[in-house]
Amino acid sequence: MRVLITGGAGFLGKRLANKLLQRGRLKDAAGRERTVEQLVLLDVVAAEGFADPRVKVVAGDICDTQLLNGIFDSGISSVFHLAAVVSGQAEADFDLGMRINLDASRQLLDVCRSSGRRPKVVFTSSVAVYGGALPDVVQDTTALNPQSSYGVQKAVGELLVKDYSRRGFIDGRVLRLPTISVRPGKPNKAASSFASGIIREPLQGEEAICPVSPETRLWLLSPRLAIESLIVGHELEAAALEGGRSINLPGVSVTVAEMVAALEKVAGPATVQRIRWQTDPMVERIVGSWPGRWDASRAEALGFSCDSDFEGIVRAYIEDDLPANQATEDRNTN
Amino acid sequence: MRVLITGGAGFLGKRLANKLLQRGRLKDAAGRERTVEQLVLLDVVAAEGFADPRVKVVAGDICDTQLLNGIFDSGISSVFHLAAVVSGQAEADFDLGMRINLDASRQLLDVCRSSGRRPKVVFTSSVAVYGGALPDVVQDTTALNPQSSYGVQKAVGELLVKDYSRRGFIDGRVLRLPTISVRPGKPNKAASSFASGIIREPLQGEEAICPVSPETRLWLLSPRLAIESLIVGHELEAAALEGGRSINLPGVSVTVAEMVAALEKVAGPATVQRIRWQTDPMVERIVGSWPGRWDASRAEALGFSCDSDFEGIVRAYIEDDLPANQATEDRNTN
Numbered sequence: 103m104r105v106l107i108t109g110g111a112g113f114l115g116k117r118l119a120n121k122l123l124q125r126g127r128l129k130d131a132a133g134r135e136r137t138v139e140q141l142v143l144l145d146v147v148a149a150e151g152f153a154d155p156r157v158k159v160v161a162g163d164i165c166d167t168q169l170l171n172g173i174f175d176s177g178i179s180s181v182f183h184l185a186a187v188v189s190g191q192a193e194a195d196f197d198l199g200m201r202i203n204l205d206a207s208r209q210l211l212d213v214c215r216s217s218g219r220r221p222k223v224v225f226t227s228s229v230a231v232y233g234g235a236l237p238d239v240v241q242d243t244t245a246l247n248p249q250s251s252y253g254v255q256k257a258v259g260e261l262l263v264k265d266y267s268r269r270g271f272i273d274g275r276v277l278r279l280p281t282i283s284v285r286p287g288k289p290n291k292a293a294s295s296f297a298s299g300i301i302r303e304p305l306q307g308e309e310a311i312c313p314v315s316p317e318t319r320l321w322l323l324s325p326r327l328a329i330e331s332l333i334v335g336h337e338l339e340a341a342a343l344e345g346g347r348s349i350n351l352p353g354v355s356v357t358v359a360e361m362v363a364a365l366e367k368v369a370g371p372a373t374v375q376r377i378r379w380q381t382d383p384m385v386e387r388i389v390g391s392w393p394g395r396w397d398a399s400r401a402e403a404l405g406f407s408c409d410s411d412f413e414g415i416v417r418a419y420i421e422d423d424l425p426a427n428q429a430t431e432d433r434n435t436n
Numbered sequence: 437m438r439v440l441i442t443g444g445a446g447f448l449g450k451r452l453a454n455k456l457l458q459r460g461r462l463k464d465a466a467g468r469e470r471t472v473e474q475l476v477l478l479d480v481v482a483a484e485g486f487a488d489p490r491v492k493v494v495a496g497d498i499c500d501t502q503l504l505n506g507i508f509d510s511g512i513s514s515v516f517h518l519a520a521v522v523s524g525q526a527e528a529d530f531d532l533g534m535r536i537n538l539d540a541s542r543q544l545l546d547v548c549r550s551s552g553r554r555p556k557v558v559f560t561s562s563v564a565v566y567g568g569a570l571p572d573v574v575q576d577t578t579a580l581n582p583q584s585s586y587g588v589q590k591a592v593g594e595l596l597v598k599d600y601s602r603r604g605f606i607d608g609r610v611l612r613l614p615t616i617s618v619r620p621g622k623p624n625k626a627a628s629s630f631a632s633g634i635i636r637e638p639l640q641g642e643e644a645i646c647p648v649s650p651e652t653r654l655w656l657l658s659p660r661l662a663i664e665s666l667i668v669g670h671e672l673e674a675a676a677l678e679g680g681r682s683i684n685l686p687g688v689s690v691t692v693a694e695m696v697a698a699l700e701k702v703a704g705p706a707t708v709q710r711i712r713w714q715t716d717p718m719v720e721r722i723v724g725s726w727p728g729r730w731d732a733s734r735a736e737a738l739g740f741s742c743d744s745d746f747e748g749i750v751r752a753y754i755e756d757d758l759p760a761n762q763a764t765e766d767r768n769t770n
Contacts, residue, residue, distance in 0.1 A: 269585070
């Protein structure tokens with residue numbers, strides 16, 4: 103089978119690609135195990151670091167329908183649609199967010215439909231589709247009420263995936279991801295960027311700004327389990343989707359203060375002193391509108407899992423991602 | 437002030453136009469009463485029957501951005517966006533539904549935004565945004581869960597109106613209308629067309645097909661009160677929208693059996709014998725997914741009202757719309 107990953111040069115895209123290459127197999131629409139023959143990584147820049155002959159790197163605009171049609175002509179039967187303009191950026195640049203998060207998703211669904219192959223489409227949604235007056239624990243029946251343009255665009259994507267699936271154009275599955283922490287690399291324009299930054303930067307000996315109050319509650323998932331969840335979501339059989347195509351994934355519910363305490367436990371007090379508290383009203387408004395916890399029992403019953411606690415997430419980050427010298431250096435300081 | 441009605445040649449559009457001409461005034465964004473200087477009626481066909489010099493009839497494609505921009509150049513500050521492909525047609529012709537109900541709405545919002553005038557936009561939504569397992573009485577907090585392409589397109593429109601309003605591009609108000617009954621004229625391609633047909637056709641001495649079971653429960657509003665509601669929705673002040681921009685309008689909850697009983701009471705047993713019961717699975721599936729009742733207390737508090745009962749709706753139809761000779765003829769037969 104041939105698989106497309108949009109946002110294939112991004113952090114999750116590359117990691118997912120490596121995992122799929124290592125795994126080598128995925129279930130097709132009929133639930134049969136198939137060999138992954140080709141993995142197309144589409145992104146605005148070329149995904150680097152792939153020597154595997156099964157990987158085809160495509161650098162181009164996801165809004166370019168001709169490009170997409172060309173990719174599908176080779177016989178794509180599964181799509182992981184990860185390409186997105188992140189929350190803070192979609193708020194700062196409305197047109198860009200609409201173009202990538204709404205128009206490109208719509209066009210991708212239309213290309214899937216034109217292919218006549220009814221591809222599996224794993225669509226990543228977000229905590230940002232919720233908002234307003236929320237119960238302490240969001241339920242599957244809680245109304246979507248996004249408070250940011252990003253959240254609106256994701257909610258629209260969910261509705262389209264659902265309808266395209268109902269009509270038999272695609273076989274869609276919407277995974278509502280918790281905030282991913284700890285993301286390696288540099289800060290990005292997500293309103294939640296700090297949820298990685300306040301761990302990652304101090305561990306590398308750098309200062310990090312925390313733009314929200316310590317009481318802010320977040321719903322988090324490590325990159326490791328996010329990748330695993332994408333694959334579990336792809337492998338779900340039709341019966342699993344009868345309860346609805348949108349699935350609230352398990353996560354860890356922690357306050358920012360608890361995150362900092364976990365970091366201190368793992369890396370010592372000198373590390374957490376590198377966090378500077380400086381409120382950013384835009385970030386506080388957006389992140390504050392997201393649920394800090396939702397009921398993930400349906401997802402758990404379907405085989406999704408999450409990290410056991412935030413301390414484990416910090417340790418996994420150090421193991422998987424922290425540049426070796428810095429981890430050592432940091433450990434030496436404690 | 438200048439006002440645009442999309443779908444201006446349609447049944448609701450023309451009626452709204454006449455009401456606005458008669459009324460002569462509307463509140464602007466600041467809540468000040470303004471004279472209606474011009475009423476632009478845009479539709480795919482020319483709206484007929486308007487001699488009033490304040491009316492400008494435009495026949496054209498609502499997806500034509502250049503046309504829309506031209507209309508807005510004259511200084512539109514209020515829009516009643518009624519143009520839509522109805523439920524049954526959007527289900528039968530997916531592309532047409534997406535083009536008119538989603539793309540055209542999106543483009544209209546963008547033109548409103550480009551105008552820089554932050555126009556008031558009254559967007560009509562529908563019972564069709566709800567579906568799935570519903571409580572007996574749908575609440576304002578009940579999640580949208582559309583089961584038809586029309587419902588999905590309306591739900592997307594709601595999300596966009598909300599975000600464009602939040603960002604200050606428009607001043608939007610979403611009115612979720614009950615099913616309108618009794619519509620005059622011919623049957624249309626709405627799945628709910630029968631909700632008017634089973635009253636209108638028998639009163640004119642013609643046979644009507646009822647494609648759903650007598651137990652089917654509907655949430656109904658007369659044309660008279662639908663028009664009144666559109667105006668109330670336009671006149672709402674900013675404070676009224678703090679509880680959310682989508683408003684579930686009051687209606688009358690009746691089963692089809694109760695509708696037929698009301699018709700019999702008004703027009704006699706010979707009339708209801710003109711109804712032929714013949715199930716249509718597509719109509720049953722779509723209409724059966726809609727709520728038969730919702731909590732409209734917020735709307736009532738904001739000044740919206742509905743008919744007192746279905747018998748009153750039938751009598752209003754006879755008064756307002758039934759061709760005089762037929763009403764007489766029909767009365768003579770009882």
